[in-house]
Amino acid sequence: MNLFWEGYAWPTIVIVAQIIAMIVPLLVAVAYLTYAERKVIAAMQMRKGPNVVGPFGLLQPLADGVKLLFKETILPAGANRVVFILAPVLTFSLAMVAWSVIPVDEGWAIADINVGILFLFAISSLGVYGVIMAGWASNSKYPFLGALRSAAQMVSYEVSMGFVIITVLLCVGSLNLTDIVLAQRNVWFCVPLLPMFVIFFISTLAETNRAPFDLPEGESELVAGYFVEYSAMAFALFFLGEYANMILMSGMTTILFLGGWLPPLGFAPFTWIPGPIWFFAKVALVLFLFLWVRATFPRYRYDQLMRLGWKVFLPFSLLWVVVTAGALLAFGWLPK
């Protein structure tokens, strides 16, 4: 009995509690990210944004959620049912799963695994399946075109993202996310690796299908891309998944380049603020950049997108890997 309690039941309860403690704030954050997006873009375009439901429109996300929940889910006649339903579920759950390894403070991660960064990279590379499956299963031409675009786009930008991650790993000497953050005690990697920080940020825009790389949706030419045929909760899952992915990518940027939960300067007034607050502040900053970019830049043309990925980012990040490795070796800065 004791063995059962201490060996299985209690760990299960702890893990479930941790998961809930991670997921619930995340979902709230996703909901209010949509609100923030509308408010920020409205402010940049000198509009008011949502301001009717609740004080300052703060209840707007809840109202949207309730609306989508009560709508009817429509399955197109020619659709491949299983895959059609699986696609949004996959997108959403992948966006959630990745959070299991994100450390919000030292030791504050559900699973602090040795190959954390690879896990994140692997999960983010799986995101493309939600899009492809949705586009294919809809059995309709716009979703299919959107899915094809997105598959090519996400695979292309993953390559340069991989190189960026390798550069950071060279400076850290570990694949563990906590080690990566702790290696930035002296200086955040966004300073010495500034070009890679920029490439990484732009690649995350492409990886999350955000403006100016939102061709898979491309409402002006593809109506809404891969989720044209989706409605109600299935659509909501895509929506939530996309925004959760944005937060995830911001978290990844924070961990890799902005020193995670570390304060910007290691002395008195900064160290009083607890780590998680710093972490969330940095994530919020990166998210603001996402929204700012969306409000500012026009959409890329497809060939421009591919050119940027393969002919600019790939050679440049490859070169920077070589330069970084060479510098680390030449000056004896290799970790350990």
Place this chain on the structure above:
Amino acid sequence: MSLAPDLAAAAPELFLACAAIALLMLGVFRGDGAGRPIMRLSVLALIVALLLVVFPMGGEGIFFNSLFIKDVFGNFMKGLVLVGSGLTILMGWRYVERERMDRPELPVLLLFATVGMLLMISANDLISLYVGLELQSLALYVAAAIRRDSLRASEAGLKYFVLGALSSGMLLYGLSLVYGFAGTTGFTDLAAAFARDAAAGTPVSLGLIVGLVFVAAGIAFKISAVPFHMWTPDVYEGAPTAITAFFAVAPKVAAMALFVRVLMGPFGDLVGQWQQIVVFISIASMALGAFAAIAQSNVKRLMAYSSIGNVGYALVGLASGTEAGIRGVTIYMAIYLVMTVGTFACILAMRINERGVESIDDLRGLSKTHPMMAAALAIFMFSLAGIPPLAGFFGKLYVFLAAIQAGLYGLAVIGVLTSVVGAYYYLRIVKLMYFDEPTEVLDRPIGREVGLVMGVSALAILLFFVMPSLVVDGASAAALSLFAG
């Protein structure tokens, strides 16, 4: 752990690989017009690599964690491969330009193929064997299909690729069985394991024999020995002539060196097991090379069967499994290289009205229109037929002598008989050139390179008997080095 001695040992390979990558960059930035300078530079790179082989940095031994071996045998064979590659690229380039396939990638691919051959020759591990072989093959598959708008060339490339992939599969299957038996992939360790088993009197495992058979089959495909020769005539005929010339020379030498290295090195103590295989494929190759060539009217197909036959003769030396036999193989491959380069120089020169022709009948009366070329081709044909005192005779002499010393009388007798049959079709070409009336006149040979290669190789074949020690001494040292350890 410093890599410097390892890097010095592999200097020719490293230099060639770096040169190929640099030339690739040059080709990318200069565009399609850069074909000729890149060809020239690649020949220069081959010459430098040859110098690095002839005047090696550092001593002989085993390098890169026993993945790479450097010895006299390897150096001799590498020298042959580099000479073969350099000559065939040099003499083929005018043809390549005339046929509008002078893309900068072609010489680069051929350089990579040569790097693969050097890696094969230096393999001291089952994995490095496979990696070298694959590097060479992959580059050659592409080279065969480089004229992608030609149906025949594409077909040749595809056939070569599919059958090559099959043979690689067989080779890998065999290698994995060998690894499963001995628990190691290193040639040194394998040889030690087999020697230990042989000393202990342990019977040879069935799985090991099956593995050995598959390995032999995989390599026999690369040297196009019967019964793994099916691809040769089609690929030789379909590929552009300049590429065929390349196929016929350096890869054959390299694959033969690899075959020798594998059978004499790790499997040296299993000679009883593989001797019958080699004897069989040797007899089959000699016989098929002799009989099937008779009916050919296309000179490239003829050369394909001729090379199958020649591989059979070289295998006679390997079958004996003795030092004299290996010396025979080495000499034979050296002479084969010169004869084949010369003959292909003549084939490259066969053009009527700016168009390459490949029929044997186009050679009618060549002695009256192009006496020098006819004389050179006649020398090559006599030499291929094995008529003394030309070099081809000595090549056969050394392998047959080795076979007789090893007690393989039957093999030697069959070899002599088939070479008599083979003489028929070689001499038929001589007859066409000297005793028939010309129908159409061939164009003047294009470029000096072809004529130069033709003349030099004819002289080398003709005057071999004056100074045989040049080749024979090197080959003896090479063979000795395989038996030293």
Place this chain on the structure above:
Amino acid sequence: MIVQALAFYLFAAIMVASAVMVISSRNPVHSVLFLILAFFNAAGLFVLLGAEFLAMILVVVYVGAVAVLFLFVVMMLDVNIAELRHGFLQYLPIGALIGLILLVELGMVAGAWVISPGAGAAAHLPIPPPDQVTNTAALGHVLYDHYVYLFQSAGLILLVAMVGAIVLTLRQREGVRRQSIARQISRRRDEAIEVKDVTSGSGV
């Protein structure tokens, strides 16, 4: 340990089932999706073995890149299974014969399998204790130190494959308009537009 065993059976069962579905499914897209599921469960098995690096690389490389391209091709090609089956039946007898011969040979080999007595000693790659070296570092040592020669040679093979693929397929088409960003940016106002003073009513 029960949890590990349960996880193993879960991953293994799903993997075998999805592998069966890969070859038995009628729709090629479903086959690829099942293949992905099989990869994923294989990665799970690697994690159970403690080979976490391999597990993640399997997902990144095979699931994240190779299978995407595969799916891409399968979705665009309208593969007609019935047509494939047609040829399949035609070559079935000879294929089955060869397969049978190989199977019998394999059986004979396996039946009489002997491992060289010195095989254990010959395995000279020591496995580092897992509690001292992470498996990422261990793999790195094998790949970049011990087998650096093969690693580089394999790199050359991939380079040749890439060059070959481009040489055989890339066609320069005439008359394609390309964007030259440098030229666009370096354009000056006075090259691009001309201001004309037009008196009203007279036309340009």
